[in-house]
Amino acid sequence: MALVRVISSDGAAFLVSQRLAKRSGKLKTEIETFRKSSDNSEAQPEIRIVTIRAEILRLVLQWLQQHQNDPVLPANQNEQDGRGDAEMGQSQWDRDFLAPMDLGIVMELILAANHLEVKGLLDITCKLVESKITGRTVDEIRTAFKLKSDFKGNEEEQTRLENRWCVEN
Amino acid sequence: MLCCGKSKKSKDLKKLNKISNASTVPVSQKLSPKGSIAQSQKVAWGDRKNIAEELNVLKTIFTYLPTNDLLKARLVNKIWNKHACEVLREKLEGVIILQRGLEYYTKAMSKSLDIPVGRIFLNILDMDEAHAQNFFRSIGHSIRHLILNLEGHSVPQFQSHLQYLRNLKQLSLNLFNEHKEESPAEHIRRKTGATPEVRIFIDDYDDANNNKLATTNEGFHLPNLESIIVSCEPNWKTNEPFLVEQLIKASPNLKNINLQKWPFPLKRDLMQRATLHQLSFLTVGYLEDEELRRLAARKFPLKSIDFRLDYDVDAEAFDMFLESVSSTLEYIRIESNSNKNLVFRMQTKAPRLLIIRLTHWVGGIWLDTIAGNCENLVRLQLSNCDPGSISLKHPKSNSNVKGLAVNFGHFSTVSPKIRSEVVKNFIYAFPELESFMMRQVSDKTLGQILDGWPKLKTLKVTSAFGLTDSGLTGIPIAELSKMTKLEYKLPCGCCLPVPVVDDKPMVDNVRIFPHVAKLQNLVDFSIESEEGSHFPLTNFSLHLGLHELTKLNSLKLTCHNELGPHWCLKCIADNLPNLKELTVMDRAISHDRYEEHEVLYLLRKLPKLKLNLTPTNVDHSHSRKLF
Numbered sequence: 111m112a113l114v115r116v117i118s119s120d121g122a123a124f125l126v127s128q129r130l131a132k133r134s135g136k137l138k139t140e141i142e143t144f145r146k147s148s149d150n151s152e153a154q155p156e157i158r159i160v161t162i163r164a165e166i167l168r169l170v171l172q173w174l175q176q177h178q179n180d181p182v183l184p185a186n187q188n189e190q191d192g193r194g195d196a197e198m199g200q201s202q203w204d205r206d207f208l209a210p211m212d213l214g215i216v217m218e219l220i221l222a223a224n225h226l227e228v229k230g231l232l233d234i235t236c237k238l239v240e241s242k243i244t245g246r247t248v249d250e251i252r253t254a255f256k257l258k259s260d261f262k263g264n265e266e267e268q269t270r271l272e273n274r275w276c277v278e279n
Numbered sequence: 280m281l282c283c284g285k286s287k288k289s290k291d292l293k294k295l296n297k298i299s300n301a302s303t304v305p306v307s308q309k310l311s312p313k314g315s316i317a318q319s320q321k322v323a324w325g326d327r328k329n330i331a332e333e334l335n336v337l338k339t340i341f342t343y344l345p346t347n348d349l350l351k352a353r354l355v356n357k358i359w360n361k362h363a364c365e366v367l368r369e370k371l372e373g374v375i376i377l378q379r380g381l382e383y384y385t386k387a388m389s390k391s392l393d394i395p396v397g398r399i400f401l402n403i404l405d406m407d408e409a410h411a412q413n414f415f416r417s418i419g420h421s422i423r424h425l426i427l428n429l430e431g432h433s434v435p436q437f438q439s440h441l442q443y444l445r446n447l448k449q450l451s452l453n454l455f456n457e458h459k460e461e462s463p464a465e466h467i468r469r470k471t472g473a474t475p476e477v478r479i480f481i482d483d484y485d486d487a488n489n490n491k492l493a494t495t496n497e498g499f500h501l502p503n504l505e506s507i508i509v510s511c512e513p514n515w516k517t518n519e520p521f522l523v524e525q526l527i528k529a530s531p532n533l534k535n536i537n538l539q540k541w542p543f544p545l546k547r548d549l550m551q552r553a554t555l556h557q558l559s560f561l562t563v564g565y566l567e568d569e570e571l572r573r574l575a576a577r578k579f580p581l582k583s584i585d586f587r588l589d590y591d592v593d594a595e596a597f598d599m600f601l602e603s604v605s606s607t608l609e610y611i612r613i614e615s616n617s618n619k620n621l622v623f624r625m626q627t628k629a630p631r632l633l634i635i636r637l638t639h640w641v642g643g644i645w646l647d648t649i650a651g652n653c654e655n656l657v658r659l660q661l662s663n664c665d666p667g668s669i670s671l672k673h674p675k676s677n678s679n680v681k682g683l684a685v686n687f688g689h690f691s692t693v694s695p696k697i698r699s700e701v702v703k704n705f706i707y708a709f710p711e712l713e714s715f716m717m718r719q720v721s722d723k724t725l726g727q728i729l730d731g732w733p734k735l736k737t738l739k740v741t742s743a744f745g746l747t748d749s750g751l752t753g754i755p756i757a758e759l760s761k762m763t764k765l766e767y768k769l770p771c772g773c774c775l776p777v778p779v780v781d782d783k784p785m786v787d788n789v790r791i792f793p794h795v796a797k798l799q800n801l802v803d804f805s806i807e808s809e810e811g812s813h814f815p816l817t818n819f820s821l822h823l824g825l826h827e828l829t830k831l832n833s834l835k836l837t838c839h840n841e842l843g844p845h846w847c848l849k850c851i852a853d854n855l856p857n858l859k860e861l862t863v864m865d866r867a868i869s870h871d872r873y874e875e876h877e878v879l880y881l882l883r884k885l886p887k888l889k890l891n892l893t894p895t896n897v898d899h900s901h902s903r904k905l906f
Contacts, residue, residue: 240343248354
């Protein structure tokens with residue numbers, strides 16, 4: 111089985127099968143580039159991902175491993191509103207996978223999925239964050255995301271007024 | 280601002296150290312199925328500007344949000360506001376803004392970046408208002424597609440705002456009369472029927488008014504404008520013909536000009552002077568001889584043309600024009616309702632031409648030039664044309680043409696011989712037709728159609744008096760009916776006037792003309808009686824002809840004036856298994872002529888059937904819609 115070494119920003123190396131790695135658009139391109147530039151076809155590719163730390167990379171690879179037999183979602187699927195069919199791909203395993211994560215980890219995972227071009231993971235993580243926003247009040251959103259308002263003076267009220275062209279009342 | 284999970288940082292680091300110590304970590308061994316999850320150590324929502332901005336993650340998430348939640352997200356903090364605004368702009372593909380919402384919309388949009396606004400529908404009653412001016416000044420540059428309803432007196436103001444719309448790609452302008460109190464003078468004018476005051480086109484650009492306009496709009500340039508559609512009410516009082524001319528002059532990259540509902544003539548040499556290198560779609564009310572010649576001289580790469588020809592257009596000018604555009608043309612719709620000397624002939628190859636519609640054409644038509652030079656033509660429509668002027672001078676045929684619609688309009692009374700000759704020519708010129716529509720079809724014509732185009736999938740005809748059951752069934756039913764001994768009773772109760780041998784109807788023995796079952800591919804059949812005439816067909820057509828069309832998906836039997844026959848729904852239910860739509864219209868339906876059990880039987884047999892049992896309103900436009 112052809113393997114590839116994927117190295118995180120903090121130096122941890124993961125040895126994964128090339129078949130699995132190629133489910134990430136980014137890794138697939140890297141492997142192909144390595145093949146073209148390498149004389150030895152047997153050589154094991156080594157890919158450094160400088161933006162993703164080990165813990166997050168481990169999660170991405172774990173997700174890929176679980177979903178290795180799923181059909182690959184095209185990156186531009188349902189491009190019009192930016193979303194793929196997240197519900198369709200979300201299994202019980204996915205829900206258990208995401209359940210213990212705090213929003214900070216989810217954010218990192220989104221960044222990683224975006225960087226590594228893993229459309230399915232990007233969909234379910236974005237969907238998770240969306241569910242934390244939909245139907246909540248502004249204060250509840252701030253609490254959930256541990257954010258503070260940085261509006262000065264009447265800026266917030268002004269923004270609220272600006273929304274009136276679209277919101278009833 | 281808080282950073283998520285800071286307290287766990289040291290724990291995380293320990294864990295990471297462990298991992299990074301191992302030189303190689305096979306994923307299959309190291310990845311626990313539900314591993315303990317570290318808390319985030321680096322990123323917080325909307326806090327670390329560099330990451331959030333660089334990768335637009337917030338923006339990606341926001342694209343998943345419905346509009347109301349997006350508006351809420353704007354209130355969380357400044358970064359969220361910024362990203363939410365960007366997504367909002369992209370999401371708002373079609374916005375309808377009324378005057379009262381203009382101020383808020385302007386403020387909301389002017390806060391965000393220069394992301395194009397999709398389609399904006401604006402209804403502004405008073406362009407003088409500060410909000411309207413502010414709107415154009417603030418976000419005019421980011422509008423790509425504008426649909427604007429304007430009242431007449433606002434046109435000069437709009438002209439002064441055009442300079443802000445420098446990125447506009449498409450503009451649709453609908454101009455209305457002002458709804459203000461009539462002045463006494465206007466009232467009298469209206470009462471006395473005097474023509475409304477319309478500032479008609481002034482042929483001289485050096486006119487004092489023009490100079491004023493030219494100076495106020497100096498420097499206004501719409502390099503991105505590709506499409507303009509302008510319409511106004513025909514009796515518009517404060518008309519500004521210059522508006523359209525200015526737009527055309529200021530937009531060198533126009534591809535589409537649609538002035539179908541612009542009742543004023545344009546400056547004669549406008550098309551010649553304007554820098555329109557890419558003009559592909561031209562729709563205008565009417566063209567005069569001179570304009571046609573100028574257009575021909577410019578050799579625009581026109582793909583689509585749509586206009587009426589004025590009575591003075593010369594045959595030579597028209598030929599020149601067609602020749603100049605034949606290499607690029609894909610669609611033609613032309614009317615010429617007064618000049619009999621014009622001839623529609625394609626003298627040169629038109630390899631891209633797909634559709635020709637001569638919607639009111641009194642001149643000649645040379646079918647052989649159409650068949651020979653329009654190799655890829657798929658649809659031809661000839662309406663209100665004189666069958667005597669349609670000719671096939673050389674034997675040419677075109678197998679690509681799949682659709683033909685013919686309507687002889689006022690010329691319907693020509694002799695059957697001429698009609699028959701024309702249909703013969705059509706069959707010769709377009710042998711592979713799949714869709715045919717014709718008005719006032721007779722038995723004989725129908726026979727020609729059935730023989731000539733056996734591959735038809737769609738057949739829509741209207742009839743006046745010439746079509747009978749014999750045309751559809753191929754059986755001389757009227758003659759047979761007189762022989763009372765010949766009768767076969769069907770289980771549904773209907774009787775057929777055919778010989779019976781051993782209790783079986785001998786249908787084929789009496790069939791002497793082509794019958795409709797020849798069209799074995801027919802999926803859509805519609806027959807309509809012309810207004811003022813009887814519906815010509817009876818259940819014999821169903822039982823002896825139509826019942827064999829097993830592929831039929833849609834059947835329409837429309838009678839406008841009289842009581843139509845009581846159609847045997849059982850015959851339809853039992854014989855047409857693929858029927859998805861049945862329309863039976865006559866004036867009797869409202870009296871519950873169809874018994875409940877008949878309809879239920881039909882719907883039980885064909886559960887997916889869309890059934891329209893409608894009383895017919897006398898609708899003069901209906902028969903025209905067919906074509």
